[in-house]
Amino acid sequence: MPGLVLNENEVEFTAIRAQGAGGQNINKVSNAVHLRFDVAASSLPEEIKGKLLALRDQRISSDGIVVIKAQKHRSLERNREDGLVRLRELIASAAFVAPPRRPTKPTRNSQRKRVDSKVKRGQVKLQRGRVCE
Secondary structure (H helix, E strand, O other): OOOOOOOHHHEEEEEEEOOOOOHHHEEEOOOOEEEEEEEOOOOHHHHHHHHHHHHOOOOOOOOOEEEEEEEOOOOOHHHHHHHHHHHHHHHHHHOOOOOOOOOOOOOOOHHHHHHHHHHHHHHHHHOOOOOOO
């Protein structure tokens, strides 16, 4: 994604309690992060916004808001960084442009090999027929 910069001021972070087992600490400390990113209001280029909204991803709501829940780590800061990394990966996947495909033709030798193998296989199958007396 050269030249594409994600402005962190456009990302809203909310600290929440993480799910799962964790003992006494997990019940008292809000260490998971909900990351919200409004695609339409962002400073991304229009073509990337369109591709991002067209993605069939469950993290993107119908309103065009990306919601990522990060709770992999025990600290709030590491979860915040993890959420930003995942958001950048999502934007990078939308910004990726596949190189155009150059159509190719099979070589004459590969075509001949293919037909020869089909003929050989047909001969094998013919040998399975009934034995005439």
